Amino acid sequence: MNALQTRPVPAGRPGVPRRRLALWLLAAVVLLPLLATLYVGLVEHRGGKPAYGELVQPQRPVPALTLHTLDGKPFDLRRLNGYWLMLVAAPGACDAACQHLLFDMRQFYLAAGNDQYRVARVWLVTDDAPINPGVLAPAEGTVILRADASQLRGWLPLAQGEGLQGPMWLVDPLGNLMLRFPAHFDPVRALSVFSKLLYNTQSWKARKLEALPIAPASPPAGASSTSPGTRS
Numbered sequence: 001m002n003a004l005q006t007r008p009v010p011a012g013r014p015g016v017p018r019r020r021l022a023l024w025l026l027a028a029v030v031l032l033p034l035l036a037t038l039y040v041g042l043v044e045h046r047g048g049k050p051a052y053g054e055l056v057q058p059q060r061p062v063p064a065l066t067l068h069t070l071d072g073k074p075f076d077l078r079r080l081n082g083y084w085l086m087l088v089a090a091p092g093a094c095d096a097a098c099q100h101l102l103f104d105m106r107q108f109y110l111a112a113g114n115d116q117y118r119v120a121r122v123w124l125v126t127d128d129a130p131i132n133p134g135v136l137a138p139a140e141g142t143v144i145l146r147a148d149a150s151q152l153r154g155w156l157p158l159a160q161g162e163g164l165q166g167p168m169w170l171v172d173p174l175g176n177l178m179l180r181f182p183a184h185f186d187p188v189r190a191l192s193v194f195s196k197l198l199y200n201t202q203s204w205k206a207r208k209l210e211a212l213p214i215a216p217a218s219p220p221a222g223a224s225s226t227s228p229g230t231r232s
Contacts, residue, residue, distance in 0.1 A: 052189040053181045060177040067145040069213050082206030083120040085171035089164040092129035102139045104187045115198045126164055144215040
């Protein structure tokens with residue numbers, strides 16, 4: 001008998017475990033650089049604290065929130081996985097403090113330069129009041145979604161006595177809430193942290209990015225004739 005006999009092929013589906021292992025290895029190669037950047041750049045910085053802001057621990061993945069676009073269509077925020085999300089929450093009347101938050105988000109977006117396509121600005125409207133028509137043009141490019149305030153309080157970390165309007169949160173491209181800038185945050189210091197995150201994750205690209213449901217720059221039909229609601 002020939003000494004170089006071939007081994008019998010086992011019954012079942014040959015090669016499946018090997019293919020699964022290859023897929024896991026591929027996922028690790030793609031995701032590990034991003035995870036390592038987030039860990040080294042934030043978790044290990046200055047004894048476990050980011051340079052500015054509060055690291056969200058443990059991780060809080062984006063849940064199944066009840067969200068709607070301004071024209072009433074349901075929207076799942078998890079569809080925006082792959083973007084860096086900047087989140088703020090405020091009533092539809094959008095007072096001066098709310099407008100300041102929207103301005104800061106716009107400045108962060110502009111500062112992203114060539115990485116702007118990786119960034120999405122999200123305003124979560126916490127009531128059913130009409131959207132202040134005066135802020136739609138300045139907020140152009142922002143994803144504006146009606147949200148359930150009680151759901152947001154259950155997901156977004158807040159300091160004691162802090163309301164939903166005021167802080168800004170960052171969601172990483174993997175869909176995890178990762179960083180919170182407090183109410184009245186320093187935009188210069190916050191921008192420094194955000195810019196570093198973008199720079200350190202330049203090598204990680206999402207295979208596909210969902211088109212953003214951008215709100216119109218002019219009020220939806222009927223909104224222009226309705227005065228903004230009172231602040232909640």
